[in-house]
Amino acid sequence: MNDALIPELCNVNGRLEDTPDVFTLDLVPPPGYRGFAPGQFNMLYVPGAGEAAISISGDPEDSYRLVHTIRAVGDVTSQLRTRDGHSQVGVRGPFGKPWPIDAARGGDLIIVAGGIGMAPMRPVLYAALADRASYDNIYLLYGARTPRDILFQEQLMEWHRQGAITAIITVDAARPSWKGDVGAVTGFIGRIPVNPRNTVAMICGPEIMMRYAASELLVKGIPMDRIHVSMERNMKCATAFCGHCQLGPYFVCRDGPVFRYSDVAAMMEVKQF
Amino acid sequence: MIQWTAEQLDAFVQLLHDEAYEVLGPVIRDGAVTYGAMQALPVGYGDEQAAGHYRLTQRGDQTRFGYNLGPSTWKQFLFPPSETLFSVRDDLIHPVENQPGKRAFIGVRACEMAAIEVQDRVFLQGEYTERRYEQRRQQVFIVAVNCSQAAATCFCTANDDGPAVRGSADMVLTEVNPQQPWYLVEAISETAKKLVAKIGGAPANDEQHHQAQAAVNEAAEQISRQLPRKGLRDALFDALEHPQWDDVASRCLSCGNCTQVCPTCFCSTTQEQTDLVSMEVRHQRLWDSCFTEMHSYTTGGAIHHKTRSRYRQWLTHKLAAWEDQFDVSGCTGCGRCISWCPVGIDLTEEVEILRKSP
Numbered sequence: 001m002n003d004a005l006i007p008e009l010c011n012v013n014g015r016l017e018d019t020p021d022v023f024t025l026d027l028v029p030p031p032g033y034r035g036f037a038p039g040q041f042n043m044l045y046v047p048g049a050g051e052a053a054i055s056i057s058g059d060p061e062d063s064y065r066l067v068h069t070i071r072a073v074g075d076v077t078s079q080l081r082t083r084d085g086h087s088q089v090g091v092r093g094p095f096g097k098p099w100p101i102d103a104a105r106g107g108d109l110i111i112v113a114g115g116i117g118m119a120p121m122r123p124v125l126y127a128a129l130a131d132r133a134s135y136d137n138i139y140l141l142y143g144a145r146t147p148r149d150i151l152f153q154e155q156l157m158e159w160h161r162q163g164a165i166t167a168i169i170t171v172d173a174a175r176p177s178w179k180g181d182v183g184a185v186t187g188f189i190g191r192i193p194v195n196p197r198n199t200v201a202m203i204c205g206p207e208i209m210m211r212y213a214a215s216e217l218l219v220k221g222i223p224m225d226r227i228h229v230s231m232e233r234n235m236k237c238a239t240a241f242c243g244h245c246q247l248g249p250y251f252v253c254r255d256g257p258v259f260r261y262s263d264v265a266a267m268m269e270v271k272q273f
Numbered sequence: 274m275i276q277w278t279a280e281q282l283d284a285f286v287q288l289l290h291d292e293a294y295e296v297l298g299p300v301i302r303d304g305a306v307t308y309g310a311m312q313a314l315p316v317g318y319g320d321e322q323a324a325g326h327y328r329l330t331q332r333g334d335q336t337r338f339g340y341n342l343g344p345s346t347w348k349q350f351l352f353p354p355s356e357t358l359f360s361v362r363d364d365l366i367h368p369v370e371n372q373p374g375k376r377a378f379i380g381v382r383a384c385e386m387a388a389i390e391v392q393d394r395v396f397l398q399g400e401y402t403e404r405r406y407e408q409r410r411q412q413v414f415i416v417a418v419n420c421s422q423a424a425a426t427c428f429c430t431a432n433d434d435g436p437a438v439r440g441s442a443d444m445v446l447t448e449v450n451p452q453q454p455w456y457l458v459e460a461i462s463e464t465a466k467k468l469v470a471k472i473g474g475a476p477a478n479d480e481q482h483h484q485a486q487a488a489v490n491e492a493a494e495q496i497s498r499q500l501p502r503k504g505l506r507d508a509l510f511d512a513l514e515h516p517q518w519d520d521v522a523s524r525c526l527s528c529g530n531c532t533q534v535c536p537t538c539f540c541s542t543t544q545e546q547t548d549l550v551s552m553e554v555r556h557q558r559l560w561d562s563c564f565t566e567m568h569s570y571t572t573g574g575a576i577h578h579k580t581r582s583r584y585r586q587w588l589t590h591k592l593a594a595w596e597d598q599f600d601v602s603g604c605t606g607c608g609r610c611i612s613w614c615p616v617g618i619d620l621t622e623e624v625e626i627l628r629k630s631p
Contacts (some may be wrong), residue, residue, distance in 0.1 A: 021335030243540035
């Protein structure tokens with residue numbers, strides 16, 4: 001049966017509480033799941049609660065687990081937070097256009113993430129680090145609200161210490177005990193040496209943050225079509241049937257969520273579009 | 274082509290019943306021509322329409338197709354307003370198997386045939402196939418009708434979608450001479466040819482072809498509304514900050530009537546319905562409207578949280594983005610959104626203003 005609207009129920013490998021409102025749900029991939037590319041998402045389903053579009057945050061090479069890092073904000077995500085090894089979760093996917101990691105090979109990669117926007121970026125890091133020699137510098141600029149909201153902190157710092165990536169992690173606000181950076185992540189783009197001719201940038205976070213980050217990168221000389229953003233709209237069916245996730249000519253579920261900034265920049269300037 | 278008397282047409286409707294079709298067509302209900310299960314074609318009904326206005330009228334003649342369009346569309350049968358996609362029982366997902374029987378649509382107008390083909394593009398010609406729609410679509414036998422009159426809200430000629438049927442109907446009728454109507458019958462599909470042969474009918478002569486053509490031409494001449502399509506996509510996308518959006522938002526109630534009567538609007542949402550006794554969960558799909566706040570819901574709030582942005586989304590999708598998405602306009606000029614808007618907003622007037630610099 002070929003019906004993209006019917007989920008498959010999967011077992012839960014485990015659940016991890018990352019931060020006060022974010023958790024990571026590790027699922028057994030459904031039979032026949034064809035793998036995913038960094039930046040793609042699944043529709044997760046809880047019977048009686050409904051579906052939510054959740055980006056995949058795990059390692060694309062790991063075919064034994066399907067990992068999602070989720071902020072509990074609505075009915076479905078709150079219900080997902082109650083799932084454990086004794087329960088099941090429905091999965092449809094993967095859907096959407098991935099990050100263009102191949103385009104970044106042979107040059108620098110700049111990743112700018114804000115808040116839960118770090119979740120769909122981790123698969124990019126897994127993929128790039130698995131093929132580290134193909135890239136020059138890999139920069140991660142990541143902003144969280146407070147130190148305890150930082151996702152994957154130990155893993156990211158370990159990669160940083162190993163020299164695999166250069167990570168700048170900043171928070172909006174912190175107690176004096178925080179020794180790291182404070183301030184909007186976009187303000188730290190000036191700190192990294194940008195090679196405008198040979199860099200691909202990927203940005204994921206709130207729309208306003210993506211616009212500011214993109215404009216900083218444009219100032220650094222990175223062409224608009226080598227900057228990529230992941231757009232958030234109301235993705236309900238993921239198959240371009242339901243109409244909710246439209247952005248001008250696009251269905252974000254099908255044509256995105258990852259877009260070249262040049263394809264969406266003008267629409268991002270129009271309020272409530 | 275052949276010609277039928279009204280009695281032969283009525284016999285054909287009966288034949289479809291006898292051949293085990295579920296016969297769907299005009300039914301007089303709630304003071305309007307609606308579409309539903311019908312036994313025989315209603316006789317002598319018309320309608321009077323204007324912005325925010327619809328009245329069923331008695332024509333005092335013998336026409337079977339003397340009305341124009343009511344609030345119903347055929348999409349309710351191909352893409353139902355509510356359907357269960359799957360249910361969950363005993364920790365298992367059970368897809369709902371949809372096995373439609375054969376159906377006949379009687380009286381599909383040119384703009385409606387065009388609208389069915391627009392939805393074919395939405396549900397059948399994208400990356401995924403909506404198989405429930407596909408199964409229903411394959412079971413439909415379409416009896417289309419060329420319009421012999423137009424309502425004041427009609428503008429199918431703007432996009433060359435009518436008043437003569439251009440799409441892939443099984444057969445096309447033209448009603449001529451309201452007082453004692455006869456029908457020019459064009460059987461197109463093999464199924465139609467077989468069914469029409471069972472009724473018989475005399476071959477139509479040149480004069481009759483001429484009269485039928487004249488009736489359709491007259492309908493075209495009655496159409497006064499315009500919606501010029503050339504350059505419309507770019508004009509609308511260039512007008513996203515036009516002050517007219519505020520003006521229309523001051524009148525629009527954001528009720529969504531326009532989207533519910535539109536034959537091409539395809540937005541849907543889902544809901545979970547749990548039976549508290551059996552604990553069975555049904556995952557249902559329902560028609561939705563871009564005029565609701567939840568339509569553009571994200572965790573950061575609704576994107577289109579004001580009426581201005583909702584009307585802009587609807588109009589720019591229908592008349593501009595649709596061309597990018599489906600290579601066709603989302604409007605076939607049926608005019609239902611004009612008649613059924615409770616405050617009489619007329620998209621053709623709004624577009625005319627939006628095309629001018631503020």
